[in-house]
Amino acid sequence: xxxxxxxxxxxxxxxxxxxxxxxxxxxxxxxxxxxxxxxxxxxxxxxxxxxxxxxxxxxxxxxxxxxxxxxxxxxxxxxxxxxxxxxxxxxxxxxxxxxxxxxxxxxxxxxxxxxxxxxxxxxxxxxxxxxxxxxxxxxxxxxxxxxxxxxxxxxxxxxxxxxxxxxxxxxxxxxxxxxxxxxxxxxxxxxxxxxxxxxxxxxxxxxxxxxxxxxxxxxxxxxxxxxxxxxxxxxxxxxxxxxxxxxxxxxxxxxxxxxxxxxxxxxxxxxxxxxxxxxxxxxxxxxxxxxxxxxxxxxxxxxxxxxxxxxxxxxxxxxxxxxxxxxxxxxxxxxxxxxxxxxxxxxxxxxxxxxxxxxxxxxxxxxxxxxxxxxxxxxxxxxxxxxxxxxxxxxxxxxxxxxxxxxxxxxxxxxxxxxxx
Numbered sequence: 060x061x062x063x064x065x066x067x068x069x070x071x072x073x074x075x076x077x078x079x080x081x082x083x084x085x086x087x088x089x090x091x092x093x094x095x096x097x098x099x100x101x102x103x104x105x106x107x108x109x110x111x112x113x114x115x116x117x118x119x120x121x122x123x124x125x126x127x128x129x130x131x132x133x134x135x136x137x138x139x140x141x142x143x144x145x146x147x148x149x150x151x152x153x154x155x156x157x158x159x160x161x162x163x164x165x166x167x168x169x170x171x172x173x174x175x176x177x178x179x180x181x182x183x184x185x186x187x188x189x190x191x192x193x194x195x196x197x198x199x200x201x202x203x204x205x206x207x208x209x210x211x212x213x214x215x216x217x218x219x220x221x222x223x224x225x226x227x228x229x230x231x232x233x234x235x236x237x238x239x240x241x242x243x244x245x246x247x248x249x250x251x252x253x254x255x256x257x258x259x260x261x262x263x264x265x266x267x268x269x270x271x272x273x274x275x276x277x278x279x280x281x282x283x284x285x286x287x288x289x290x291x292x293x294x295x296x297x298x299x300x301x302x303x304x305x306x307x308x309x310x311x312x313x314x315x316x317x318x319x320x321x322x323x324x325x326x327x328x329x330x331x332x333x334x335x336x337x338x339x340x341x342x343x344x345x346x347x348x349x350x351x352x353x354x355x356x357x358x359x360x361x362x363x364x365x366x367x368x369x370x371x372x373x374x375x376x377x378x379x380x381x382x383x384x385x386x387x388x389x390x391x392x393x394x395x396x397x398x399x400x401x402x403x404x405x406x407x408x409x410x411x412x413x414x415x416x417x418x419x420x421x422x423x424x425x426x427x428x429x430x431x432x433x434x435x436x437x438x439x440x441x442x443x444x445x446x447x448x449x450x451x452x453x454x455x456x457x458x459x460x461x462x463x464x465x466x467x468x469x470x471x472x473x474x475x476x477x478x479x480x
Contacts, residue, residue, distance in 0.1 A: 069130070069182065069183045070180050070181070070182045070183075070192070070193075071130050071180065071181055071182075072178045072179070072180050072195070073094075073095045073156040073157060073178065073179050073180070073181060074156075074157055074161060074177070074178040074179070074228065074231070074232040075178070075232075076092045076095065076111075076130070076135070077092060077093060077094070077157055077232040077233055078091055078092065078093075078232075078233065078235055078236065079091060079092045079133065079134060079135055080092075080133075080134050080135070081111075081113055081122075081134070081135040081136075081137060082134060082135070082136050082137070083136075083137055083139070084128075084136065084137070084138065084139050089113065089115060089137060089142060090113040090114050090115035090116070090120070091113065091114045092111055092112075092113060092114075092135050093111075093112045093113060093114045093119060093157070093244065094111070094112040094155040094156060094157045094158055095108055095110075095111055095112070095155070095156045095157070095181065096108070096109050096110045096111065096112060096121065096147075096149070096153055096154070096155055096156075097109065097153065097154055097155075097156060097181075097191055098152055098153055099152050099153075099154065099218055104190075105190040105191050105192055105211050106154075106190060106191045106211075107188065107189070107190050108124050108181050108188075108189035108190060108191065109123065109124060109153070110122055110123045110124050111124065111127060111135070112147050112155065113142075114240070114243065115142065115144060116144070117239075117240070117243050118144065118146055119146060119147040119243075119247050120142065120143060120144055120145065120146065120147055121143075121145075121147040122137065122142060124188075124189050125138075126138050126140065126142075147247075156179050156181075156191070157229060157232050157233075158229065158244075158247075158248055158249075158252060159249075159252065160176050160179055160217065161176055161177065161178070161179075161226075161228040161229045161232065162175050162176060162177075162224050162225040162226055162227060162228045162229055162255075163175065163176045163216065163217065163224050164216060164224065165194070165196060165214045165215060165216040165217055166214070166215045166216055167196065167198075167209060167213060167214060167215075168213055168214065168215050169213065172198050172199075173198070173199070174196040174197050174198040174199060174204065175196065175197050175225065175228070176194055176195070176196060176217070176228070177195045177196065177197050177206060177228045178194075178195040178228070179191055179193070179194055179195070180192055180193035180194075180195070180208070191211055192210070192211055193208050193209065193210060193211065194208065194209050194210075194211060194214050194217060195207070195208045196208075196209060196214065224251075224252075224255055225255060225258075225259060226252070226255045226256040226258065226259035227259055229252075229256060229259075230256065230259055230260070238264065238267035238268045238270070238271055239271045241264075241268050241271075242268045242269075242271035242272045243271075245257075245268060245272065245276070246272060246273065246276055250279065253276070253279070253280065254280065254283045257280045257283065257284070258284075262288070262291045262292050262295045263295050265280075265292050265295075266292050266293075266295035266296040269281070269292065269296060269300070269304065270296060270297065270300040274303070274304070274307050277304045277307070278304070278307050278308065281293075281304060286316075286319065287319075289316065290316060290319045290320055293305070293316060293320060293324075293328075294320055294321060294324040297344060297346065298327040298328050298331055298344065298345045298346060299331055299342070299343060299344045299345065299451075299457070301328050302328045302331035302332050303336075305317070305328065305332065306332060306336065313332070317329060327345040327346070327385070330345065330385075330386075330450075331343075331345060331451075334421060334422075335422075336461075337424060337425045337461065338421065338422050338423060338424060338425070339419045339420065339421055339422070339423040339424075339427075339428050339440075339442045339453050340421030340422065340442060340450065340451075342425070342428070342453055342457045342458065342460075342461055343421075343442045343450065343451035343452055343453045343457065344372065344451050344452060344453075344454065344457065345385045345450065345451040346385070346451070347372055347377055347385075347439070347441070347449075347451060347452035348362055348363065348368065348372060348373065348375070348376040348377060349376070349377050349378075349379055349383050349384070349385070349387060349449065350362070350376050350377070350378055350379075350383070350394075350408055351378070351379070351380075351381065351383060351409075352378050352380075352391060352407065352408060352409025352412075353407055353409060354378075354407070354408050354409075355404060355405055355406065355407060355408070356399050356402045356403065356404050356405070356406045356407075356408065356411075357404035357405065358408075359376050359394065359399050359408055360399055360404070362376065363376070363396060363399075369454065369456065370438075371438040371439050371454035371455050371456055372439055372452065372454055373396065374395065374396050374438050374439060375393050375394060375395045375396060375439060376393070376394050376399075376408065377390065377392075377393055377441050377449055377452065378390075378391045378392055378393070378394060378408055378409060378412055379391055379448075379449050385448075385449060385450050385451055386444060386448040386449065386450050387448055387449040388448065389447050389448065390418060390441060390443050390447055390448065390449040391409070391412055391414070392412035392413055392414040393412065393413050393414075393416065393441060394408050394411045394412055394413065395413060398411050398413070399411070416435050416437070416440075418440065418441040418442060418443045418449075419431060419440055419441070419442050419443070419453070420442070420443065420444075420445070421442055421443075421444060421450055423442075425458070425461055425462075428440065428453050428458060429458055429462070432453075432455055432458065437455075438454060438455045439452045439453065439454040439455065440452060440453050
C-alpha cells in the first residue's frame, strides 16, 4: 500500500486506498477511504493533495490531509480530533482521483502512445505535504495492454475531461462494494461519470444499484441508456422497484417500455402500478416466498437458502392454494423461519401455519403497515385482495425506503457546503 521512494519519501497509489478502513488514534473505526481530493495548480507544480473523502455512515465526508498520520498496509489512521460529518462537496479547481481521473484517456508526450489511467501515485514531501507525482497508464485500447508508470509531466490529457472516458478502473477500485455502497459512490459522482459507470456495469449489477439510488438518479440513468438496454435492466430489477421507477416516468414512456419488456416480466410490474404509492399494494414486493401446504420443511429451508432473497423476506414463507404465483389461490397463513428450524425436515408446512396474525389489504396506508409491523414485531407482512388471494408482502426495508427522506443518501441536516474542517 505505502511504499518508500529511493529518497525515503512515502508513495501511495490512490486506487488501492479505496475501501480501506480508517481508524482514529485509539483504534476505533471511523469509516472507509473512498477517494483523494487534489487541487490543480498553475504552471509545472504537481497537483497538491488537500484531503481524503471518507465514507462515514454512508455519507461522504472530507478529512484534510493534515489529519492523516499513517497510510499503511490495510489501513489509514487519523490524528486526534473530531471529524466533521458535513457532507463533502467539491469546489472549483478540485478533482477526485478515483472518481475523475481513473480511465481518463491520456497520451505519453515523448512517444505519442495513447492509453488510459489505471492509477495515480501521491508522494509526501519532507514538509509532510502530499502531491500527485506519477501516473500508471495502460497503453493501447486493449483491456490487457501493458501498464507503464510515468512522471506526471510526461503525460498529456490528465487535467482535461474527456467525453469518452470509461469506468473499468473506477469499478475495479470499488469491486468489493455491495450494491447499496456502490449506489452511494455513484450518487456522489458527476452526471457524466455516473453515466459512464452505468454503461460499464452489467445489467444485473446496474439493476441492483438502481434499486438503491434516489429516484432522480434512477430516472437520469435509465433515460441515458439505449432503449434495449433500459428494458433489459428493468427486467432484471425486482418488480416493485421497477414499478417505482416507471412510476416516475410519463404514462406514454411507461407504456412504451412495458410493451418492450417480456410479457411475463411486465405483467407483475403492471399490476403494481395500479396501486397508490403510499399503500401496502404500492410498496409491496410481488415475489415473496410462497409454498403449497404439502411442501416440507426441507423444501422451505432450501428456498430460504437462496442468497438472492433478502433477509426480511427469508424470515417467513407464505402458504397458499394453487396457483403459487401472485395473485395466488387462497392465502392460508404464514410459517416463520424459527418454527421451521424446530421441526423435522419431513414435516409438512401446512401443519405449521400461524394463522393468528391477519394479513393486510392492498389499500392499507403506510402508517397502518408500519403500526402492524411494530405491533406484532414482524419484519414482513402478507398483503391480500378482497377475496383472500396473496398479492405480495411488505417488508420492513420497503417501509423504511418510504419513511426516510427522498434523498436520504444526500440528506444533511447541517447548513452550508464545501468541506468539513
